[in-house]
Amino acid sequence: MEDIEIPASHPRRESLLVREKLIEGFKKGFVVPQGLIAHGRGECFDYLIGEETQPFAKEAIDAAVAAFLLARYPVISVNGNVAALTPGEVVELADVVGAKIEVNLFYRTEERVRKIAEVLMENGATHVLGVDDATALIPELFSERRRVSSKGILIADVVLVPLEDGDRTEALRRMGKTVVAIDLNPLSRTARAASITIVDNVVRAMPLMIKRAKELKRRSSSELKELLTSYDNERILRNAVRHIAQRLLGIAESEGLLIC
Numbered sequence: 676m677e678d679i680e681i682p683a684s685h686p687r688r689e690s691l692l693v694r695e696k697l698i699e700g701f702k703k704g705f706v707v708p709q710g711l712i713a714h715g716r717g718e719c720f721d722y723l724i725g726e727e728t729q730p731f732a733k734e735a736i737d738a739a740v741a742a743f744l745l746a747r748y749p750v751i752s753v754n755g756n757v758a759a760l761t762p763g764e765v766v767e768l769a770d771v772v773g774a775k776i777e778v779n780l781f782y783r784t785e786e787r788v789r790k791i792a793e794v795l796m797e798n799g800a801t802h803v804l805g806v807d808d809a810t811a812l813i814p815e816l817f818s819e820r821r822r823v824s825s826k827g828i829l830i831a832d833v834v835l836v837p838l839e840d841g842d843r844t845e846a847l848r849r850m851g852k853t854v855v856a857i858d859l860n861p862l863s864r865t866a867r868a869a870s871i872t873i874v875d876n877v878v879r880a881m882p883l884m885i886k887r888a889k890e891l892k893r894r895s896s897s898e899l900k901e902l903l904t905s906y907d908n909e910r911i912l913r914n915a916v917r918h919i920a921q922r923l924l925g926i927a928e929s930e931g932l933l934i935c
């Protein structure tokens with residue numbers, strides 16, 4: 676397949692460049708075809724959201740960063756899509772908040788795990804869990820995502836799961852963990868099961884998390900606790916759904932597509 680040149684003036688240039696990163700990861704064998712489909716679903720929600728980080732996502736980011744800064748043992752879980760889209764940001768965020776990085780895949784093969792760990796190392800990671808040590812199992816979970824490191828997700832108190840499936844989010848919650856999800860679909864089971872849901876594109880949310888982590892690091896732990904206790908995920912999801920519905924109606928009206 677030929678590589679395409681995306682003109683600087685193309686109105687969808689940013690979105691097309693993101694697609695190219697996933698396609699490159701797919702060609703290198705660490706993004707699964709299902710990951711390309713999942714991204715298409717994400718793009719659709721991103722279009723409805725307005726392709727900009729909205730206030731409900733900013734509020735969730737602050738709560739998520741507070742949870743990470745207060746955590747005893749935080750872990751960032753990485754899959755194929757995340758490795759293709761934000762490998763450098765995963766490493767930098769882990770560094771700023773003092774988190775471990777663990778590869779954890781839905782469509783797990785040892786070859787993909789190894790390739791994703793390599794991508795993270797190329798981006799500055801010094802240690803990646805989940806490669807030869809995913810020997811512990813998350814109870815009551817039947818996908819390959821149940822395999823975790825006993826030095827990582829198994830013992831974590833706070834886990835960041837960008838682009839996650841609902842089953843594992845629910846299983847991690849049942850284990851008493853604080854689960855932070857990044858998911859463009861506010862209605863997904865993951866979005867609803869997570870403790871904190873950042874309804875935003877991972878390519879925008881991760882850099883913003885890094886920026887806020889650097890700023891919030893200077894706050895006292897009681898201020899961070901206050902950010903966390905005043906956070907209400909149900910309210911954030913309702914705001915996200917309302918935003919999408921109002922935006923959709925607004926666009927339809929301006930295009931003359933609303934009959935009543």
Ligand code: PTJ
Pocket residue numbers: 706707709710711713714715716717718720754755756779780781782783838839840841857858859860863875876877878
């Ligand atoms: O690499 P693996 O084997 O772990 O597989 C990864 C995928 C993503 C294929 C796997 O986890 C999967 O099938 O995911 P789902 O169940 O399709 O869920 C993906 C969710 O992420 C959907 O709710 C999408 O709307 C959302 N999503 C897709 N792209 C993005 C996104 N959310 C944030 N940023 C994105 N760029």
